[in-house]
Amino acid sequence: MANNYGNRPSISPTTIVVAAVYLLVSVIGINWFTTFIPGIFPPQASAESKSVDELFFILMIVGGIVFFLIQGMLLISVIAFRARGGDTSDGPTYHGNMALEIVWTIIPALVVVFLAVVSFNVWSQNSAPKANVNMVNGASVPINVIGARYAWTHTYETGRLTPNGDPIIINSGANLHTYIGQNVDLSLQTQDVIHSYWVPAMRVKQDLLPGDPRQGGRPTELRFTPVRIEGVAYPTEYPIVCAELCGDGHGRMRGAVIVYEDEAQFLEQFFEPAIHAILNPPADPVLRGEVEIQNYICNSCHVLDSLGWTGLTGPPLNGIAERAGERVPGQSAEEYIANSIWNSGAFRVPGYDQQMAAFGPDVVDAANVMTPEQLYSIVAYLCTIGEQSDCDMENSVTAIPDAIRTVFSMEVDITFGMSDDAATDDGASGAGAVEEAAESNTQDESA
Amino acid sequence: MTTYTERAEKQKTSDQRAAAIRLKNNRLGMNIFQVSWIMAFVALIVVNWQLRFNYSQWPPAGVPPFDLILPSVATLALLISSALVVQALKILRRGLAAAFLVKWRLAIGLGALFLAVIVYEFLNVSDAAMATQYGNTFRLMTGFHFVHALAILAIMCRVYQEANQGKYSGDEHDSWAVEGAAKLWYFVTFAWMLFYLVLYWIR
Amino acid sequence: MATIAVPLGGAQARQEVQAVRRPALSEYLRWSVDHKIIGVQYGVTSLLFFIIGGALAMGIRLELWTPELDLMVSGAAYNSLFTMHGTIMIFLFIIPMWAAYGNFVVPLQLGAKDMAFPWLNAFAFWLIPPAGVVMLLGYFVSPAEAGWTSYPPLSTLFSGDGQTLWALGAHLLGLSSILGSINFIVTILNMRPPEMTIWRMPLLCWAVLATSIIAVMATPFLAGALTLLLLDRMTGTTFFDAAGGGDVLLWQNIFWFYSHPAVYIMVLPGMGVLSEVLSIHSRKPVFGYRMVGLSSMAIAIVGFTVWAHHMFTSLQPELRIPFMITTMIIAVPTGIKMFSWLGTIWGGKIRFTSAMLFALGFMSMFVIGGITGVMLAALPFDIHVHDTYFVVSHFHFVLFGGSVFAIYAALYHWFPKITGRMMDETLGRIHFVFTYLGFLITFFPMHIVGMLGMPRRVAVYDPAFTDFNRLISFAAFVLGFSTFIVLYNIVRSYFHGPIASANPWRALTLEWATTSPPPPTNFHDDPIPYEDPYGYGTEAASAYIEAIDMAFDRRDPAPSGAD
Numbered sequence A: 001m002a003n004n005y006g007n008r009p010s011i012s013p014t015t016i017v018v019a020a021v022y023l024l025v026s027v028i029g030i031n032w033f034t035t036f037i038p039g040i041f042p043p044q045a046s047a048e049s050k051s052v053d054e055l056f057f058i059l060m061i062v063g064g065i066v067f068f069l070i071q072g073m074l075l076i077s078v079i080a081f082r083a084r085g086g087d088t089s090d091g092p093t094y095h096g097n098m099a100l101e102i103v104w105t106i107i108p109a110l111v112v113v114f115l116a117v118v119s120f121n122v123w124s125q126n127s128a129p130k131a132n133v134n135m136v137n138g139a140s141v142p143i144n145v146i147g148a149r150y151a152w153t154h155t156y157e158t159g160r161l162t163p164n165g166d167p168i169i170i171n172s173g174a175n176l177h178t179y180i181g182q183n184v185d186l187s188l189q190t191q192d193v194i195h196s197y198w199v200p201a202m203r204v205k206q207d208l209l210p211g212d213p214r215q216g217g218r219p220t221e222l223r224f225t226p227v228r229i230e231g232v233a234y235p236t237e238y239p240i241v242c243a244e245l246c247g248d249g250h251g252r253m254r255g256a257v258i259v260y261e262d263e264a265q266f267l268e269q270f271f272e273p274a275i276h277a278i279l280n281p282p283a284d285p286v287l288r289g290e291v292e293i294q295n296y297i298c299n300s301c302h303v304l305d306s307l308g309w310t311g312l313t314g315p316p317l318n319g320i321a322e323r324a325g326e327r328v329p330g331q332s333a334e335e336y337i338a339n340s341i342w343n344s345g346a347f348r349v350p351g352y353d354q355q356m357a358a359f360g361p362d363v364v365d366a367a368n369v370m371t372p373e374q375l376y377s378i379v380a381y382l383c384t385i386g387e388q389s390d391c392d393m394e395n396s397v398t399a400i401p402d403a404i405r406t407v408f409s410m411e412v413d414i415t416f417g418m419s420d421d422a423a424t425d426d427g428a429s430g431a432g433a434v435e436e437a438a439e440s441n442t443q444d445e446s447a
Numbered sequence B: 001m002t003t004y005t006e007r008a009e010k011q012k013t014s015d016q017r018a019a020a021i022r023l024k025n026n027r028l029g030m031n032i033f034q035v036s037w038i039m040a041f042v043a044l045i046v047v048n049w050q051l052r053f054n055y056s057q058w059p060p061a062g063v064p065p066f067d068l069i070l071p072s073v074a075t076l077a078l079l080i081s082s083a084l085v086v087q088a089l090k091i092l093r094r095g096l097a098a099a100f101l102v103k104w105r106l107a108i109g110l111g112a113l114f115l116a117v118i119v120y121e122f123l124n125v126s127d128a129a130m131a132t133q134y135g136n137t138f139r140l141m142t143g144f145h146f147v148h149a150l151a152i153l154a155i156m157c158r159v160y161q162e163a164n165q166g167k168y169s170g171d172e173h174d175s176w177a178v179e180g181a182a183k184l185w186y187f188v189t190f191a192w193m194l195f196y197l198v199l200y201w202i203r
Numbered sequence C: 001m002a003t004i005a006v007p008l009g010g011a012q013a014r015q016e017v018q019a020v021r022r023p024a025l026s027e028y029l030r031w032s033v034d035h036k037i038i039g040v041q042y043g044v045t046s047l048l049f050f051i052i053g054g055a056l057a058m059g060i061r062l063e064l065w066t067p068e069l070d071l072m073v074s075g076a077a078y079n080s081l082f083t084m085h086g087t088i089m090i091f092l093f094i095i096p097m098w099a100a101y102g103n104f105v106v107p108l109q110l111g112a113k114d115m116a117f118p119w120l121n122a123f124a125f126w127l128i129p130p131a132g133v134v135m136l137l138g139y140f141v142s143p144a145e146a147g148w149t150s151y152p153p154l155s156t157l158f159s160g161d162g163q164t165l166w167a168l169g170a171h172l173l174g175l176s177s178i179l180g181s182i183n184f185i186v187t188i189l190n191m192r193p194p195e196m197t198i199w200r201m202p203l204l205c206w207a208v209l210a211t212s213i214i215a216v217m218a219t220p221f222l223a224g225a226l227t228l229l230l231l232d233r234m235t236g237t238t239f240f241d242a243a244g245g246g247d248v249l250l251w252q253n254i255f256w257f258y259s260h261p262a263v264y265i266m267v268l269p270g271m272g273v274l275s276e277v278l279s280i281h282s283r284k285p286v287f288g289y290r291m292v293g294l295s296s297m298a299i300a301i302v303g304f305t306v307w308a309h310h311m312f313t314s315l316q317p318e319l320r321i322p323f324m325i326t327t328m329i330i331a332v333p334t335g336i337k338m339f340s341w342l343g344t345i346w347g348g349k350i351r352f353t354s355a356m357l358f359a360l361g362f363m364s365m366f367v368i369g370g371i372t373g374v375m376l377a378a379l380p381f382d383i384h385v386h387d388t389y390f391v392v393s394h395f396h397f398v399l400f401g402g403s404v405f406a407i408y409a410a411l412y413h414w415f416p417k418i419t420g421r422m423m424d425e426t427l428g429r430i431h432f433v434f435t436y437l438g439f440l441i442t443f444f445p446m447h448i449v450g451m452l453g454m455p456r457r458v459a460v461y462d463p464a465f466t467d468f469n470r471l472i473s474f475a476a477f478v479l480g481f482s483t484f485i486v487l488y489n490i491v492r493s494y495f496h497g498p499i500a501s502a503n504p505w506r507a508l509t510l511e512w513a514t515t516s517p518p519p520p521t522n523f524h525d526d527p528i529p530y531e532d533p534y535g536y537g538t539e540a541a542s543a544y545i546e547a548i549d550m551a552f553d554r555r556d557p558a559p560s561g562a563d
C-alpha cells in the first residue's frame, strides 16, 4: 500500500483550470441570481421596502459567494479527488493548517459583523419614529387596527364631533386607506389570540399581542410610508395578510391597503364621504342601519356576506331575520335582535362562547355606545337579512320601538322620520347609496 | 442455548472493575442531573420574573406580602436538615451506623417539618394574592418544589429503613444509595434557597 | 513509527467471534438493557414515526395542490395536520433517531461494554412509545391545532383536548431526552479506554457530548413551559392569559430558550456523523480535528443566546438587535466545520459510497439552509419573511438537507455494523439521486413563494401561487417515493444483503474493531484504540486495519466504491 505520509494534497493544472472556469461561472451566476430579485419580491410600495430590498441584495451577494464557494469546492473535490478505478490506497495524512483555519474563522466573522452593521442601519432607519404621522388635513388622525379571529378592523379617530357631541370614528373594515407619502403609524390590538399584521408590499410585519383589558390591552405599533410606483393607476390595493397562526380561518384573515395618489384623492374618495355618511345618516331606518352597523366592530366577529364580513368568532348574521323569531320562546324577532345587541349576554347561541360586549344603555366605553335610535336602525337593517323575515317589517316603524320598549322598558325617541321619498332602493349599495340617502335626508330636514 | 440478552448479562457481571466504574459513573451522573434539573427551577424563576413586569409594583397593589416568619423557620429547618445529612454521611463513612441513624432520622424529621409548613403556606394564600400572579406563581413554585421534596424525602425514608436493617457498611461502594439520597437532598435545599430568595426577599 | 496495536488476538477469541449471530428479532421487542438492542429499538421506532410524519407531509402537499380547502374538512383540520407533522418529525423522529445512533455507536467507539447506566438507557427508550401513542391519540381525540410551537393563547384557550395530550407526550419525550443525555455525558467522560484522551476521541463522540450538554441544560425549560401550559389548560391558572395578569411572550421566551438549542440537538450529531463519514470514505484525516470538535461546543454555547430570533415580530423593538448579532455569530463555528470538511475531502481518495454521497449531499444542502438562516437573522429582512414559506424552506434545508441527509449517511455507513449485512449500494445511489433532486425541487421554490407573500400554516392561499405550489407538491411526492427505495433497501439487505466483515470501510475507530454485529459484550478484551482515530494514510494505520482484518477473518472484500 502506498505510503502517503506527510504528503501535501497536490493540485494539478487541471484543477486550476477547473477552478478558474468555476470562478467565472460563479461571478456570472451571482450576477444572474441578482437579476431575479425584483421578480421574487412583491411591489416596492413603501419607503421601507426599498431599504429592505437593498439589504436583501447584499445578503444575496454574500450568500451567493458562500454558496458558490462551497458548492464549487465540493464539485472540484468530487471530480478531482475521486478514487479512480481500482485505487485502494489512502489519501495523504494531512492533519490541518493553522493559518488556513484562522483565515476561515476570521473572514466569516468579519462578514457577519458587516452584515450585522448593515442590517442595524436599515433597521434603525425603518423603525425610527416619524414626525407628522397619519396626517389628514393637517391633523394627525390616530388609526387603530383590531385583529380578531378572523378579520381585520381599521378605525380612524377623526377628532371631529357630531352635532350631538359624539366623536366621529370611521370604521373602514378590513381595509386600510392611506395615500402616497402619508407616514402611517398604526396602533394594533387583538381581541383574542396573537395575530400578525403583514403587508408584503410594504415589507412590514408586527404581531398583535393580547394584553390585560383592564390596562388598555397591549397595543403594538407598525409604521410605514407608502411611495409611488411608476406605472400604477391609483388608487391601488395591496393585500394585508395574517401571518401568525390564529386558528381555523387563519388563511382567510385578509384585508387590503388602499393607497390613494395623494391626500386630495384620499379625502375626496374615502375620508370625506365616510364622515359625511356618519353626519348625515339616511332617513330610512334600514339604510341608516346599514351605515350604523359598520361603525361598530361587529365585522370582527360575525359573517355577513352582504357587507363582506368574515369574522368567525360569533354566530353568522347571514339569514338572521329568518331565525330570530325562534330563538327565545315568547320573544318576537325584533325583541330578540334588539336584546342580543344591547344585552348580548341574555341569550347565548349554542356552540358559541359569550364574548360579545353589551352595547346597551349603561355602556360607558365610547366605542360601544349605541343610542336607542342607532339600535332601532340596526335592528331594522338586520330584520332585512334573510330570504324571508320573521320581523314585522310592514310595521317596523312601530314594531321595533315597541320591541325596544318591552325588553328594556325604555322610550325610543325617533328623530328620523319615515319620509316617503327617502331612498329605499334595495339594489343600491355602497358609498353611492349612502351618499344619496344622506342627501335626501338633509333635504327632508330643511323642508 | 442461552439468549443474546442472557449472555450479555452474564459476561458483564464478571467484570472486575465494574464496581469502581459504577461509583464514578453514579457520582458524575448525579452531578449532571443536579445541574440539569436545577434549570427547571430556574425556568420557574424566569416565569416569576417576567410576570412581575406586568405589574407596576410587586406584590401587586392591594395584595399583602407573604408573611416571612413561618417560611423562614421552615427554611432554617431545611438548612439544618441538610447539614445533618452532611454529618450523617461522614459518620457512616467512619462506620458508626447507630450514630448515622440518629442524625438521618433527625434530618428526615426536619425535612417533614419544612414540608408541613410549605403545605400550610400553599393552602393559605390569600384570595387577593390568588387573583394576581403573585399568588399564582407562588403556588406554582412552592408546589413544584414540594413534589420534588416529597419524592426525595420518601427516598430518604427508604434509605433509613434499609440502613436500619444494616444494609450499608461504611464502604463508599456499598453505600451509594445513602450518598445519592443525600445529594438529592442537597439539591432540594439548594433549589429551595433560590425560591426562598425570589419569593420572599426580592421585591 | 508507532507500535502497531492489535485490538484482538488469540485463536480462542476468534472462534467465539465466529459464533456470534444476530440477536433474535424477539429480543428487540422486549425490555433489554443492551445498548445495541436499545439503539436498534430507538432507530426502528423513529423510522416508523418518520413514515407517519412523512405521510402527513404528503397530506399537507396534497391539500396545497389547490388554493382552496379541499382535502381537509376545515382550516382547523389542516392546522392539526401540520402540527402533528412538525411535532412527530422533531420530537419523535430526529431527536430519538440521534439517540439511536448515539446508543449503538458511541459505546463501541469508546471501546466500552455498554452505556454507563444500562437500565436508565432502557427506561429512556421505553418512555418514547407511550409518549408517541399519547400524542397520536390526541390527533384522534380533538387534535391540537396550534402548530408545533403551540403559542398561547391559541393553545390554551382554543385548541382542543388533543393539545393537553400533546403537552403530556412532549413532556415524556423531554424526560426521555434528558435521561438519555445524562447517560451519554457520563459514558463519554468516564468510559473511554485509558489510551483515548479527550483529544483522541472520535468526532461523533464530541458531537454527541455537545448535543447532550445542550439537552440537559435546555430541556428542563421545555418541561417548565409544558407544565405551565398544562396548568393553564387544566387547572385554570392564567400564566399565559393576559386577562389574569399572564403574558403570552412568557411562553415564547421559555419555549424558544429550549427550542432554539434544540435545533442544534437535531443537527450536531449529524455533523459528527459527517466528520466520520467524510474522513473514512475519502481516506484522509479530518482537517483541523480540534477545531471541529471545539466548534461543536462553541455552537452549543452560543446557541443558548439566540432564542429570541424567532420572536422578532413580537419582541419589544429595543431587544431585537442583540439577538440578531448573537444569531449571526453562530455562522462562524458552523463555517469552521464546513470548511474543515472541505479540507478533509480535498486531496483525498473519495469513494462514492451511498454514505459518502449523502454526506456530500448534506454539505451542499445544509449550506443553503445556513445561508438562509443568516438572512433570517438579518432583522429587517426577517420582518418581511417571518412566518412565511421562506422560513419553512430554511428549516427544511437544515432539518432535511442537514439532519435527515446525515441520518441516511449514518444508516448506509453503520448498517453493516448494526446488522452484519451490507446494504445494496446501487439502490443506495438511486435513492440518493431521487432524494437529492426531489428535495431540492420541493424546498427551493418555497423561498420564492414566501418572499412573494405566502404565509405559512395556511390551507387557503392566494391563487397566484398555485403553480409554485403544484411544482412543490409534485417534487414532494417524488421525495416521498424516494423514501420507499431506502425502506425496501433496509428490509432486503437485512435478510439478503451480503455478509459484512468486521471493518468493511477500513476504518480506524473502535466500533469497527469487532465483529459485525458485535457480540453482546462488544469486545472480548479491552480494545486498544489506534493513536489517531482518523490517521489514514500511514503504514501504522494500514497495519492496524490489517490486524483487525486478521483478527476477524475478513470474509469478503468490501465494495470499494471506487469507479
Ligand code: HEA
Residues within 6 Å of the ligand: A066, A070, A107, A108, A109, A111, A112, C149, C263, C264, C266, C267, C309, C310, C327, C328, C330, C331, C332, C334, C335, C336, C338, C339, C366, C367, C369, C370, C371, C372, C373, C374, C376, C377, C378, C382, C385, C386, C387, C391, C394, C395, C398, C399, C402, C403
Ligand atoms: C437543524 C435545525 C436548524 C439549524 C441548524 C438552524 C440553523 C440556523 N438558523 Fe434556523 N430554524 C430552524 C432549524 C434550524 N436552524 C427551525 C426548525 C426554524 C423554524 C421554527 C418554527 O418557527 O417553526 C428556524 C428558524 C430560524 C429563524 C427564525 C425565522 C422566523 O421565524 O422568522 C432564524 C432567524 O434568525 C434562524 C436562523 C438560523 C441561523 C442563523 C442558523 C445557523 O446556525 C446557520 C449557520 C450555518 C451557516 C451560515 C452555513 C455554513 C457557514 C459557512 C459556509 C460560513 C460562511 C458563511 C457566512 C459568512 C454567512 N432560524
Ligand code: HEA
Residues within 6 Å of the ligand: C050, C051, C053, C054, C055, C057, C058, C060, C061, C082, C083, C085, C086, C087, C089, C090, C093, C094, C146, C147, C148, C149, C392, C396, C399, C400, C403, C404, C442, C456, C457, C458, C459, C476, C477, C479, C480, C481, C483, C484
Ligand atoms: C425533521 C423534520 C422534518 C422533516 C424531515 C420534514 C419533511 C417534510 N416536510 Fe415538514 N415540517 C417540519 C419538519 C420536518 N418536515 C416542521 C417542524 C414543520 C413546522 C410545523 C408547524 O408549522 O408547526 C414543518 C412544516 C411543513 C410544511 C408547512 C406547512 C404549513 O406551514 O402550512 C410543509 C409544506 O409543504 C412541509 C412539507 C414537508 C415535506 C414535503 C417533507 C418531506 O421531506 C417528507 C418526505 C418523507 C416521506 C414522504 C416519508 C415517506 C412517506 C411515506 C412512507 C408515505 C408515502 C405517501 C405518499 C408518497 C403519498 N413541512
Ligand code: CUA
Residues within 6 Å of the ligand: A147, A148, A149, A150, A194, A195, A196, A242, A243, A244, A245, A246, A247, A249, A250, A251, A253
Ligand atoms: Cu389572524 Cu392568523
Ligand SMILES: [Cu+2]
Residues within 6 Å of the ligand: C259, C260, C263, C307, C309, C310
Ligand atoms: Cu432558532
